Amino acid sequence: MPDLDTSARSTASYDWSATALGDTARWPLPLRLTSDLLLNSPVPTLLVWGTETITVFNEAYALLAGPGYGRVPGGSVPPVLPPPLAAAGKILDAAWGGEAGVMQDTALTFRRLDGSQESRFDLRLTPVRDETGAVRGVQVALAPATAAxxxxxxxxxxxxxxxxxxxxxxxxxxxxxxxxxxxxxxxxxxxxxxxxxxxxxxxxxxxxxxxxxxxxxxxxxxxxxxxxxxxxxxxxxxxxxxxxxxxxxxxxxxxxxxxxxxxxxxxxxxxxxxxxxx
Incomplete structure (x- = not known):
């Protein structure tokens, strides 16, 4: 697996014109801010935006998941449902309802070209709200599992x-x-x-x-x-x-x-x- 690129990243680092999100100039502010934080984070993280399940994810997540789940930075409906979303279940539903949640020591299996890889993480789900307070997206961070x-x-x-x-x-x-x-x-x-x-x-x-x-x-x-x-x-x-x-x-x-x-x-x-x- 290639090493993580440690250079700074933000929404301006990518061309979004061909994605479902389109030109960043038309993005709502919460989407832009959350994406900037996510893309520059060393923690594997993805953002689910809107009911269409459009996802944005960072390089750390891409290195973990492999090319079968799309390319950085995402911005479209993924070809395969990301394992963190499949595993989150009711916690994800609660996040869409405005409640942050944590799923500790969760096993995730990523299907990679070099074979399946299972890892354990704490999934930390955070609702992303717009200016009116409505939940428009959910950020999912894959933190190291706390169970030992x-x-x-x-x-x-x-x-x-x-x-x-x-x-x-x-x-x-x-x-x-x-x-x-x-x-x-x-x-x-x-x-x-x-x-x-x-x-x-x-x-x-x-x-x-x-x-x-x-x-x-x-x-x-x-x-x-x-x-x-x-x-x-x-x-x-x-x-x-x-x-x-x-x-x-x-x-x-x-x-x-x-x-x-x-x-x-x-x-x-x-x-x-x-x-x-x-």
Missing amino acids: PQEEDTGDGAMRILVVEDNVDSQYLVCEMLKAFGHEADGVAHPDDALALLARQRYDVLFSDVSLPGMSGVDLATRAIADDPSLRVIFASGYGDTLLRHLSFPYQSLQKPYEIDQLQDALSKVARRPAKGG
Whole structure:
């Protein structure tokens, strides 16, 4: 499969004269804005416009689907019903009724010249309204599937995580993300507060910034593991992993700023691997 072209794209990048949508100068503003955003997005995305099922899609979607579903940027009724639309069913109907929706971990099969390809995505459907508020189209984005079978198979379930981060805003966001993943999370800003909490109750994971006031995250983790060898550790650092190279206990590290999928991957790894006993 060819690589995705990373150059900027918009409606002006294509000739629409031969499509069902015609000259862009006559397009309604919502169609133009949505198409501009879609065409310049790295996420596979398509727009269904009007009751005729006219579709517009970006290069990321075309690379995924193959030539059998039309050529970028679309603009006409597709020769074959796109798999995301076939899979969306009632969620698509609800989007036409004005309700945004998500279909998690959806299997899509694309019939390609080199054989069928099945992939899993979260389908995110967003109604596109005109100036009067009427729904004129539906945008369908194919986000990476949030379900992680390898995590489900571990049997570890929710973990109790202590977050140590002196930036209160960052601490709050991390805790909220962890809770959204189904874990329990408490946050503190100072290593002394962390040690006090660790002495009072048991945690499965210590999630600590490396740079902290009064004591480094490395020293904090070393003391915490001395008291509880089963504690698993994730470090977050904006300064690389120089301080982490000679540690005697297992850990995962994240380089700030990190992506949500990197955080999920680190959590999955510590859930599958208990810390080294003392």
